[in-house]
Amino acid sequence: MSGVRVGVDIGGTFTDLVAFDESSGRLLHLKIPTTPRDPSKCFLEVMEALDVEVQRISIIVHATTLGTNMFLGQTGLEPPRAVLITNKGFRDIIEIGRQNRPELYNVFFTRPRPLVPRSMRIGIPCRIGPGGEEIEPLDEEEVARIARDLCGSAEVFAVSLLHSYRNPAHEKTVKEIVERECPGAVVVASHEVDPQPGEYERTSTTLVNALLRPMLSKYLSRLEARLRRRGYRGKLLVMRSSGGVADLKTAVEMPAAFIESGPAAGAIAVAYMSSLMGIDRALGFDMGGTTAKASAIIGGKPEVVPEYEVGGRVHMGRMLRGSGYPVRFPYIDLAEVSAGGGTIAWVDEGGALRVGPISAGAEPGPACYGRGGEKPTVTDANLLLGRLPRALAGGSIALSEELARKAVARVGEQLGMDPHEAAAGIIRIANTIMARALRLVSIERGHDPREFSLFAFGGAGPLHAVALAQELGVREVVVPPLPGVFSALGLLVADYRHDYYASVVKRADMVEDGEIEEKFRLLEERAVRTLRSEGVPEENIRLVRMLGMRYWGQAYELTIPYRGSVEEAVADYHAAHEARYGYSMPEEEVEIVVAKLEAVGLVQKPRLPSGQMVEHRPEPAGRREVYFEDEGWRPTPIYRREKLRPGAVVEGPAIIESYESTVLVPPGFTSRVDSWYSLIIRSEEMWG
Numbered sequence: 278m279s280g281v282r283v284g285v286d287i288g289g290t291f292t293d294l295v296a297f298d299e300s301s302g303r304l305l306h307l308k309i310p311t312t313p314r315d316p317s318k319c320f321l322e323v324m325e326a327l328d329v330e331v332q333r334i335s336i337i338v339h340a341t342t343l344g345t346n347m348f349l350g351q352t353g354l355e356p357p358r359a360v361l362i363t364n365k366g367f368r369d370i371i372e373i374g375r376q377n378r379p380e381l382y383n384v385f386f387t388r389p390r391p392l393v394p395r396s397m398r399i400g401i402p403c404r405i406g407p408g409g410e411e412i413e414p415l416d417e418e419e420v421a422r423i424a425r426d427l428c429g430s431a432e433v434f435a436v437s438l439l440h441s442y443r444n445p446a447h448e449k450t451v452k453e454i455v456e457r458e459c460p461g462a463v464v465v466a467s468h469e470v471d472p473q474p475g476e477y478e479r480t481s482t483t484l485v486n487a488l489l490r491p492m493l494s495k496y497l498s499r500l501e502a503r504l505r506r507r508g509y510r511g512k513l514l515v516m517r518s519s520g521g522v523a524d525l526k527t528a529v530e531m532p533a534a535f536i537e538s539g540p541a542a543g544a545i546a547v548a549y550m551s552s553l554m555g556i557d558r559a560l561g562f563d564m565g566g567t568t569a570k571a572s573a574i575i576g577g578k579p580e581v582v583p584e585y586e587v588g589g590r591v592h593m594g595r596m597l598r599g600s601g602y603p604v605r606f607p608y609i610d611l612a613e614v615s616a617g618g619g620t621i622a623w624v625d626e627g628g629a630l631r632v633g634p635i636s637a638g639a640e641p642g643p644a645c646y647g648r649g650g651e652k653p654t655v656t657d658a659n660l661l662l663g664r665l666p667r668a669l670a671g672g673s674i675a676l677s678e679e680l681a682r683k684a685v686a687r688v689g690e691q692l693g694m695d696p697h698e699a700a701a702g703i704i705r706i707a708n709t710i711m712a713r714a715l716r717l718v719s720i721e722r723g724h725d726p727r728e729f730s731l732f733a734f735g736g737a738g739p740l741h742a743v744a745l746a747q748e749l750g751v752r753e754v755v756v757p758p759l760p761g762v763f764s765a766l767g768l769l770v771a772d773y774r775h776d777y778y779a780s781v782v783k784r785a786d787m788v789e790d791g792e793i794e795e796k797f798r799l800l801e802e803r804a805v806r807t808l809r810s811e812g813v814p815e816e817n818i819r820l821v822r823m824l825g826m827r828y829w830g831q832a833y834e835l836t837i838p839y840r841g842s843v844e845e846a847v848a849d850y851h852a853a854h855e856a857r858y859g860y861s862m863p864e865e866e867v868e869i870v871v872a873k874l875e876a877v878g879l880v881q882k883p884r885l886p887s888g889q890m891v892e893h894r895p896e897p898a899g900r901r902e903v904y905f906e907d908e909g910w911r912p913t914p915i916y917r918r919e920k921l922r923p924g925a926v927v928e929g930p931a932i933i934e935s936y937e938s939t940v941l942v943p944p945g946f947t948s949r950v951d952s953w954y955s956l957i958i959r960s961e962e963m964w965g
Contacts, residue, residue: 280335280511282883283327284768285320286539287311287341290566290619290639291670291736292319293762293937296327296334297769297883304883305329306762308670308736308937311639316341317500324504331508338768339500340516340538356488357432357463361393362423362451363480364439365400371484374477389601392484397431399423401451407782409443420451424458434459435487437467437480442780445472463490470531471605472778473825473871478584481603482533485587489532497525512812519607520545520579521774521877524811534606534776536587539764541609544572544579546767547732549882550757552577553953558729559755560715562745563764564738566656567617567636571714572609573724580610580722583825583836607776607875610722612714618656618737619643622703624691630699632706644684645676653688655707655737657681658700662904663913664740664932664941671936697904705906708741712748719749730755734763739940743958744906752963756948756956758885761937766883773878775807781869784829785847788869793843796872797822804876813878821875826850829866836873843869887952890924897931905930905943918956925950928961 283296288311296305307326312318320339324331363370372391380386401420404413424434434455441448445468452466465487471479501513515528516538528535540563547561551574561572561579573580585608586601615634619642622632632655637643641650645657659665660681668675682696689699719726726749733742733756742754759766779796781788801820808818824846827834835857837849847867855861897914904910911930918935926949927933929942933956940956942948948958 281329281333282336282338282769283324283334284338284542284765285323285340286542286762286765286768287316287320287339288539288565288567288764289313289342289636290617290642292316292323293765294323294327295759295762295765295769296329298329299335302884302886304759304766304886306759306765306937308762309673310642313639317496317503320500321503324507331504332510334509335511336514337504337509337511338514338516338522338771340542340764340768341496341535342537342539356392357491358430359393359397359433359435359484359488360427360431361398361480361484362420362434362436362438362455363398363400364404365402367439367476368395368398368400370477370480371398392481392488392602393435397427399427403438403447405438405440405444405447407440407443409440411444411446415447415450417450417454420454421458424455428459428462431462432491433463433465433487435465435467435480435484437476437483439476441466441468442472442474442479443782463487465490470533472780473605474780474782475605478603478605482605485533485536485602485604486531489536490529493532493535494529497528501525516542516768516771517774518585518609519581519774519776520548520609520771522768522771522880523773523775527775527807531606533587533604536604537585537608537611540570540572540611540613541579542767542771543570543734543764544574544609544611544767545771546734546757546763547572548574548577548579549767549770550755550953550955551730551732553885554755554951554955556730556755558724560719560726560729560731560751562711562715562731562733562735562738562742564711564733564735564741565617566619566642566736567615567638568613568620569616569711569714569735569738570614571612571711571718573718573722573729575724580718581607582610583607610718612717614710614714616655616707616710618659619654620707621652621654622658622685622688622699622706623652624688628691630688630692630702630706632703632710643681645678645681646674647677647680651684653681653684653699653703655703657684658703658707659737659740661685661696661700662704663902663910664904665939666915666934669736701904701906704741708744708748711741712745715745715749726751728752732757734760734938736761736938739938739956741941743941743943743946746958752959754956754958756938756940756958758954759937760940761935770880770882772880773808773811773813773876775804775876777804777874777876779872781824781872783869785826785843785867785869788843790841790843793824793839793869793872794841797839797874800872800874801876804874808876808878811878813880817879819877819879821877823873823875824869825871825873827868827870828854828862829868831868834868834870839872886954888923888954890950890952891922892924892926893922895921895925895927901932903930903932903941908944911944921950921954921956923950923952923954
């Protein structure tokens with residue numbers, strides 16, 4: 278009997294579910310409010326609301342932002358008590374860091390609070406040199422004494438010793454001693470987590486993993502136990518920040534790799550959909566209830582960066598380097614801004630209208646939800662301008678225009694505007710903020726947005742997408758099927774993914790091809806073993822070899838595909854440096870820092886509905902007055918998306934409503950339904 282695959286994405290405001298029934302080919306979807314203080318509650322609620330026998334479900338893929346929330350200080354997610362064991366004289370490495378100043382001219386800026394207080398950071402006598410040689414032996418008796426003394430006051434131990442990426446012998450011994458002297462404690466060693474040069478980043482990554490492990494382990498274990506009690510016998514997988522999925526064992530061992538799993542799922546969905554549609558360059562725009570996120574997808578693959586900072590500050594979509602805690606794991610390149618549907622509008626001391634960064638979230642939510650919220654939000658503004666229906670999420674959330682008017686009127690009075698003028702101002706400012714995020718992943722990465730299609734999703738994304746496309750000069754807007762739960766759909770199309778590293782740290786002219794080949798052979802053995810244990814057949818395993826390289830003396834490297842020859846890799850590095858920075862230095866020595874292996878296990882993708890396009894003009898389901906920026910109020914046809922078939926043509930102005938999202942087609946634009954049931958919105962001139 279064919280099974281059902283389920284994706285559950287817990288966001289800051291809503292929890293989304295998409296299920297694919299392999300026997301019938303049907304896609305089922307649900308959206309309910311998130312319970313921020315207990316995410317497992319809304320997870321189980323949305324699973325119970327799914328009209329499918331639990332015994333038929335074969336796979337559940339989950340995305341969560343629990344890790345991010347802990348480092349942002351969410352109540353009830355306090356980090357466990359931890360000890361950092363490092364070399365004598367190096368216990369302050371996590372405070373010294375890289376001396377980045379996130380806000381160069383802010384003399385009052387304070388660095389993030391250290392993950393471990395100084396009293397719990399212990400330096401021990403020992404030293405491994407940069408070549409892997411032992412300079413000072415490990416004092417094992419001292420390590421045992423430290424473990425016994427601190428066992429009762431700490432839940433986790435992080436071990437990060439100098440140059441352990443070259444020789445982990447001391448770290449292995451320290452871990453064995455701590456586990457022996459303090460049974461039950463979580464012990465994480467840096468060579469297991471991040472075997473790469475850079476003691477600050479390696480130590481920070483190890484600490485983040487150590488602190489997250491108890492929380493994520495308890496959460497996933499409790500969630501799995503509750504599912505088992507309800508009769509579930511299938512797999513429970515977790516989305517990684519890199520855009521792949523892994524089983525619970527891997528998630529618990531490397532929790533820092535799963536910190537931004539929800540936003541990554543949206544980018545993976547765009548990659549899958551753009552490939553189906555034959556679109557080579559796509560911008561993903563995901564506007565939910567709390568934030569808006571932007572990503573770039575080129576050739577069917579999201580842009581990926583090797584490092585990010587958790588718990589840091591974001592300014593207009595740009596992470597302020599040095600404001601958070603570095604985590605060295607692959608991460609889909611996302612720009613995130615505080616401009617979701619629940620983002621609050623306010624007037625500052627200078628009398629200027631502002632939007633964000635505070636959000637009304639799921640509790641109490643926008644004023645129009647009638648759940649106690651009184652502050653005006655972007656959702657209230659859209660409702661007041663006639664752009665939203667009177668209920669969301671299939672009628673489960675009733676909207677009150679009167680409550681929205683009262684909330685927006687308070688801001689309007691401060692600005693000398695009527696409520697509708699104030700609402701239009703809120704939308705303009707929100708659009709400006711979100712356009713900056715899209716510029717960051719396109720123009721600031723060297724891409725011309727005019728060559729891209731803008732994929733708009735999330736509950737609020739399709740309301741704002743055309744205005745953002747006009748701002749950036751994007752050629753078209755694509756609103757995919759199920760836009761309001763599109764990230765949850767991304768969970769069902771994500772492949773297994775694991776990333777492995779082996780240190781090299783040698784000049785390229787001193788490295789033989791055979792040495793690199795041996796490192797990749799060992800990494801590939803681990804990768805294949807892991808993927809097989811997850812049930813991936815050999816024919817579905819894909820292994821990608823890469824080298825981290827830099828000019829001799831540089832601090833950061835570029836990742837270069839490895840095709841079997843060090844000489845070719847050096848030539849490719851010079852070309853990549855030229856493309857990235859506008860120059861190269863062929864006369865300079867090149868250093869190979871690390872061998873990287875990307876291991877992918879391909880999964881069967883859901884069959885999305887498709888149909889033959891027959892051009893027709895459907896009849897609207899009704900009309901209402903809608904406000905447009907340049908034309909004011911206009912009577913606007915309202916269409917039900919589920920009734921639109923491939924080939925349907927809808928001329929703006931128009932509103933297209935569905936269970937989980939609302940699409941705004943302004944005057945001068947036309948929407949057509951393609952064979953994949955996506956809405957393609959272009960200006961009338963572009964349609965010709």
